[in-house]
Amino acid sequence: MTKIDLKSERFREFLAEAEDILNSMGKGLNKLGKGVKAGIIDPAVLNGIFRSAHTLKGMCGIFEFRSLAELSHCLEDTLDLLRLGRATLTDELLYCIISAHDLMAKILASKGSGDFSGEIESVKSGLSRVHAKKPRPRDELTKEFISVLTEYEEHRLRECLRDGRNIFIVNVRFPITSFDKGYMALTELLKTESEVIATLPSAKTSHDLLFFDILIGTSRDRAFISGIIKDMTAESEIRVLAEPSSRPDREPVLEIIRGTGHQSSKTGTLKRVSNTVRVNISKLDYIMNIISELGILKSGISSLSTELKADGEFSVYGLELSRAEKNLERKLSELRDSVLDVRMVPIGQLFGRFDTFLGKLAREAGKEIRIVTRGDDTELDKLIVEELSDPLMHIIRNVVDHAIEAPAVREAMGKSRTGSISLSAYQKGNHVVIEVKDDGAGIDAELVREKAISKGLVAREYADGLSRFESLELIFMPGFSTVDVVSETSGRGVGMDVVKENITRLSGIIDIETVKGKGTRFLLTIPITLAIIQALIIEEAGRRYAVPLNSVVEILELRPNSLATVDAEGSITVDNRAMPAVRLSRFFGYPPSGKETVYGIVAGLAEHRLCIVVDHLVEELDVVIKPLSRMIKVPGIAGATDMGEKGTLLVLDVTGILDQVLKEKKSGALRTASV
């Protein structure tokens, strides 16, 4: 037996494809869940899920991904019973199916490394507890007709009859050379007005024509169906197999309508319908690198043209060169924008996943919760969307566990039994704001502070000096939990610190707004992309750094005699506003230069501001941020950027510096007395 080669291109493709299948299965389960609540089960949805499970089983088989294959096989069996109508879709069973789906996603994420045998067994036993229905007695449909149908088709036929729909047989013929195309087009058309139950090869034969009998169930009458078929100009005839609405008590009547015309398209084609290309994101990263290098080269040309313009003899060439450079710049930014556009995916992809996840969580917690999503079309970089998955999951988990009250409690408080969580996203400049809002209990800042003290996370003297907002922020400390009982989903004190860490890594900001008894709002402000960012290159104590412009609130020029004054306490006053200030070199532990005119880069985090003082502003550039090695973790540094010939620059994390300075100021570790 060959072992799974995790690095092989094919295996990676398999993972991507399996992920897609699980995603679409998740969407199907969502619809199914809603259907179960409403009491209508759409056979097409059930079938879609069944097909996903089937495809996945096949793929896993090829790659010997046994655990996943086993589970998808089991799921396929259960779904098969459901779609054949041999089992009833109960709430309980739906839950088992959703659990199976979640587990499959988990197994896939582990890339075959984890051991899930215990969980698989429990899910499998849940799935196998399907309550089989007794087969229905055969009714008025003729046996010989039934005999050619599969069990599923028969089931659908009966369902259609039960729903009082008309059953027609559409007999069509297509030229043998192009039948596939014609058939597809026709069924697509029929599907808009009916359910296609089965397609049977017809007994009629001809050397250049293929005949099909398409069995459909529809609420439309025969004239209508023959009308839409005429539009197709396919050569067809329609037999009426059953019209329960007009003749409820009679045996099905067979009628034949002969159609005329001819299938228009004569030549077949092997072209795929889809024009989509699946691309590994690392290839896009590579293109981004080249674009950023082009930007650096361009800035070289730009300084050359400036020099030429100043040179009397060559100033004409300088002007020409600068014009050409402007054109180059325009095209370059177009190129950058289009590559960025390729990376963008709607955040709905992510929101959709929480729908099923939440249903499961709520059930486990014994709560009634509905989820509302807004702004699903808001686009974000694919990588960021993936990175957001964990933090959002932790927030939702916490909301379900701690914020939303049990139905009875809610009723007693005069709230509706069903709690609601709304996920919304909207774009705001270069950022996307993601809001997770609930109508639960809200967070009690006092309680948070007391818990943090009792758990020994902060000293009482320190905690007493905190503002309400700062107290709320304690929930992001590692090890924080307000619940003493560890539940299956949360309470282990793991989670919110992960949220903070992940969001910070994305150069994002978290804000919390909470009203006791009314609910809480988590606002995550995330840059649209990290692939390429506008950066300000600055110099401090002889070293250059890149500062992402999207995290800068404002930039100040600090002349010795300007309005801005720096006092001895390490704060700066600009237009009568005082804010803390830190010299970048001091923050990093280098001796600062003695330069008189300096610049202040103002960073913001919630209501806090910090002025970071540096020597020079050098230039503005588009740069690609690379993470520093995992072996080096330095507060205040977000990563590095490769500037080609000009070497590597560190990229500052200004909100990180702000965070760190606030912390160090509080504990008195850092003396920023002289700026």
Next chain:
Amino acid sequence: MTSKYGIGLKIAEEASSQQTVAPTEEHFTSSFEQKKSGDEGTINIISFFLGLDEYAFEVADAVEVLRPRQVTEVPRTPAYIKGILSVRGEMVPVVDLRMRLGLGSSESRPSSRILVVAVEDLKMGLMVDRLAGVKEVPQSLVGPPEEAGPNALFMKGVINAGERMIRLLDASALVDAEGQ
């Protein structure tokens, strides 16, 4: 076995003699590929000098050899971390190996090289004074590490090659020590 070893040592001596120009980066990188899979009972090592002492890594740990170049200093890191270097678009920390092993800081010289090792997907560049070469060594010559003390953690063993002694370093211990 002994004849094999003899040949290996000869190559090493050629490479280490001053007449021979230090092997090109390409040369080493390609020889890594060839030597990754050693025969049973032998290990492939890439050895180098720190001052007068010879050290080595297993070839399987090494990725490539770079000529010294400007590294970007990273603040608030230990002194032996010289900074980071972009290696094919990936940011790799560069460590002064002499300083890491408590042998004083190394000075840049024409023969200096940066040897990039990788443990799983984590890469680390190590500044070494001079490369000796890639050689095949019988497992029987590899003894347990002799030194106790602060560096014992980074030692995998000692190769006793006649009069010479090569200290075999543990790349994963060096990488792990930086935390993740």
